[in-house]
Amino acid sequence: MSDFFGELAKQLAARWLSLLAIPGVLFFAAGWTGLRLGHAHALDLPRLADATNNVATQVARWPGAAQALALIGVVLASAIVGLAVQALVGPVRAICLGQWPPGFRRLATALAGRRRRRWATLVRQREELQTRHPPHTRTPDQQQRIDRIAGRINEIAMSEPGRPTWMGDRIHALSQVTVNRYGLDLNFCWSRLWLVLPETAHTEINIAQSGFAAALFTATWSIPYLILGTLWWPAVPIGLVIVSVGWSRARVKIGILTDLTEATLDVYGRSLAIALGVADPSATGPLAPEEGQRITDIARKGR
Amino acid sequence: MHDEERAALAKLCDQLPRLRAEIARHPVATQQLLAHIEAQARAGQPVRALLADLLPVDQSGVTRQLETLPSLGPGRPSEERFGCPDGLCDREATTTPAGPLPRCWLTGRFMKLRSG
Numbered sequence: 430m431s432d433f434f435g436e437l438a439k440q441l442a443a444r445w446l447s448l449l450a451i452p453g454v455l456f457f458a459a460g461w462t463g464l465r466l467g468h469a470h471a472l473d474l475p476r477l478a479d480a481t482n483n484v485a486t487q488v489a490r491w492p493g494a495a496q497a498l499a500l501i502g503v504v505l506a507s508a509i510v511g512l513a514v515q516a517l518v519g520p521v522r523a524i525c526l527g528q529w530p531p532g533f534r535r536l537a538t539a540l541a542g543r544r545r546r547r548w549a550t551l552v553r554q555r556e557e558l559q560t561r562h563p564p565h566t567r568t569p570d571q572q573q574r575i576d577r578i579a580g581r582i583n584e585i586a587m588s589e590p591g592r593p594t595w596m597g598d599r600i601h602a603l604s605q606v607t608v609n610r611y612g613l614d615l616n617f618c619w620s621r622l623w624l625v626l627p628e629t630a631h632t633e634i635n636i637a638q639s640g641f642a643a644a645l646f647t648a649t650w651s652i653p654y655l656i657l658g659t660l661w662w663p664a665v666p667i668g669l670v671i672v673s674v675g676w677s678r679a680r681v682k683i684g685i686l687t688d689l690t691e692a693t694l695d696v697y698g699r700s701l702a703i704a705l706g707v708a709d710p711s712a713t714g715p716l717a718p719e720e721g722q723r724i725t726d727i728a729r730k731g732r
Numbered sequence: 733m734h735d736e737e738r739a740a741l742a743k744l745c746d747q748l749p750r751l752r753a754e755i756a757r758h759p760v761a762t763q764q765l766l767a768h769i770e771a772q773a774r775a776g777q778p779v780r781a782l783l784a785d786l787l788p789v790d791q792s793g794v795t796r797q798l799e800t801l802p803s804l805g806p807g808r809p810s811e812e813r814f815g816c817p818d819g820l821c822d823r824e825a826t827t828t829p830a831g832p833l834p835r836c837w838l839t840g841r842f843m844k845l846r847s848g
Contacts, residue, residue: 552828552829555809556826559811564811572808575809576805576806576807576808576809577806579806579807579808579809579829580805580806580807581806582829583806583829587829587830588828588829588830588831589828589830589831602830605830606830608832609830609831609832609833610830610833628764628767628768631760631761631764632761632764632765632768633798635759635760635761635764636761637798639759639761681800684800685798685799685800688798688800689798718833718842719841719842
């Protein structure tokens with residue numbers, strides 16, 4: 430732990446660089462390249478080399494102070510691009526979670542309905558197989574078919590779908606499961622539950638939320654590249670790669686976050702009931718739905 | 733206590749006021765981690781490994797995180813069946829995966845899970 434404090438500052442500076450400045454500088458470079466080459470000479474490397482040489486020659490003639498100022502200007506401009514991208518994370522999150530603006534409501538309803546029908550068809554198939562092959566007479570092959578269908582159901586959504594996107598349905602499932610199985614309205618009860626959770630649970634959930642936010646931030650970096658694509662087409666595939674990396678990471682992270690949150694309710698739901706005097710302090714096991722409904726009544730207060 | 737632990741504890745104690753002031757500007761998770769380290773230190777528990785966790789190691793500041801286990805497959809579905817909450821009748825009901833609990837129509841109470 431030699432100069433622990435200095436090490437911490439170094440790590441934080443590195444984080445700022447990796448989160449805002451480096452992606453910003455990369456975009457700055459791509460933007461400059463795009464403006465120089467345009468669609469007509471999009472992949473003309475000799476032209477790019479000439480343009481770079483010209484700029485380098487010009488900059489080399491500048492006095493040292495001007496060069497340093499130019500460098501600081503580039504880093505600051507890059508950080509500003511990073512901050513602008515950060516501001517777009519909110520709308521990107523809303524799109525990923527299926528909370529689309531009013532103009533897209535009809536599309537959202539249609540997509541959610543399609544997801545619901547696919548899910549319900551598979552649920553019916555699973556029920557038919559389970560009825561046709563009762564557990565005590567079931568062969569390993571029949572069990573595997575049921576397992577596979579159950580897996581496909583869960584791949585679509587962890588409860589009956591209600592949103593147009595997979596990520597949206599992960600959050601939707603969380604609210605549905607808590608109402609359906611614990612009688613808890615998570616919107617109102619989450620803050621109450623948070624107050625009785627131990628430090629380890631807080632840490633794990635915060636880390637999972639940070640992971641999801643970081644993945645969305647990555648995906649959001651695709652927007653400036655896609656806009657740049659109107660001037661320089663190679664920016665479009667770059668943007669598509671960035672969005673697919675961010676999107677796939679966000680799917681993993683939202684899965685972890687919702688899984689952890691549901692696990693938190695399974696493990697600590699009763700602690701909340703005891704804290705609110707809804708359950709006897711000697712009671713054990715998961716929260717009963719009647720207890721959850723009483724907690725919801727306390728939290729919602731008729732609202 | 734191990735010599736390295738004692739040295740780590742001494743440095744933590746020495747730098748704690750500045751560390752607290754710095755960490756106060758960081759995410760709640762980091763603040764909670766420091767609080768946990770302090771609690772461990774006060775209880776005479778090892779803190780050296782925890783101090784390493786306080787330093788962010790990647791761009792999102794994540795030091796440890798739940799990861800899904802690889803290639804577990806779909807697993808075995810839970811075939812829920814619900815019965816009378818008071819055991820007074822033999823009615824059996826099912827519901828959709830993670831769906832609403834069926835109720836007893838006579839009492840309005842939630843039916844009880846029979847088998848998973």
